[in-house]
Amino acid sequence: MSEIPTYTPRSILVTGGNRGIGLAIARAFAEQGDNVAITYRSGEVPEGLLGVKADVTDAASIDAAFTEVEAAHGPVEVLVANAGVTRDTLLMRMSEEDFTSVIDTNLTGAFRVIKRASKGMIKLRRGRIVLISSVVGLYGSPGQINYAASKAGLVGMARSLTRELGSRGITANVVAPGFINTEMTAALPEATQKGYLDSIPAKRFAEADEVAKVVRWIAGPEAGYISGAVIPVDGGLGMGH
Template sequence: MSDTAPAGSGRCVLVTGGSRGIGAACVSWFVANGDRVAYLARSPAKAADGALALACDVTDPDGVEAAFADIEARLGPVEVLVANAGITRDTLLARMDEEAWRAVIDTNLTGTYRVARRAVARMLRLHRGRLIFVSSVGAFVGLPGQANYAASKAGLVGMARALARELASRSITVNVVAPGLVATDMIEALDASRLEQMKELVPLGRTATAEEVAAAVGFLASEGAGYITGAVLPVDGGMGMGL
């Protein structure tokens, strides 16, 4: 650990969906913090600086198990889990087939269940741990065309609250970050007029950077957030206020 590394660093951190967007920003944040970082991605980017990149789709239970075994062997048990892997398959409900529904729930909600379950098995023995689920302001606003996405992201909040109670006696905290409009590939996919329309709903009048979301995730993983559990931290420029 270098002299400048903040207290409480040097932990084993796992970020899912770590190759792009918010996940990649989280990977960079924890690496800079002096932690031992691994990330999962369906197609990992070229070697990220100082992080262990593993090809793993969170919809594959065997792949998740293999990835955890690999991480535990190389970095030790996961102490901080950032469940960030997520997809969208936006379409109006009348046109949303089972596959579009299932795919989004399977990655965003069930994928989080899979990695949380596996991480918690070890955290119980450690008697410490941090679970941070990346939800979305979309869970509360409920934008048209996002029934599947909103349901999956709202589901994370319920799951986090149940787990917060379940795991509190072991000093394992479980929190949710709810980003609003973040400048990532997922947002770039929107057409320009829709994006402008959405920005008008944001009091701060701009999109967030992925780094601004990563900073909130980093805080919830920090020593200073030790008394925070079951919380939903919006990082949405004021878009969701009170929802």
């Protein structure tokens, strides 16, 4: 009988990984035996994960976090850029600071962590970069010009990374979730929830682990020839826009 190959754990880093979709992603990798670290700004570190405090708007903070993860788990082989914020309001009420602060966290923050992670990946000649976007970045949403712009920008970032780093064995892909079952969606008025559900062909919200499993797959060996792709996890809401 041939021996079943053993799984070699990888060094994984998920930004904003102590709650919501980020935590589900971190747990999905941990379940398959990977060494998983998360960045967080506040709150508790979930059990079984290495937590490093970091602010994606601060390059020095990011560098220190990576140094800590590298000391514990080795160079980061899979980076999931998930950290994000919203400051929703209509265009005429949106201040420049409302706009730039969201861009700085969601888009420039992703640039900062990717730049730092790429150093180790280039040396290893392998790596997986997964950017967590949103159906809003592809579909648009009133009151979210800042958020939509930041999430749309991740697509151009992943595709440019693919052209720059593809020959080094590094892939860069985007996962774009739609509406997810969270405490926030559960607290919405029933009529609002119905309005959202009516627009989703699947007629339900996604669970966070449905997004997490797609992220885990796109970062795995079966998806080694996929790069620069945008994978919607939205029940058909955006229809691949």
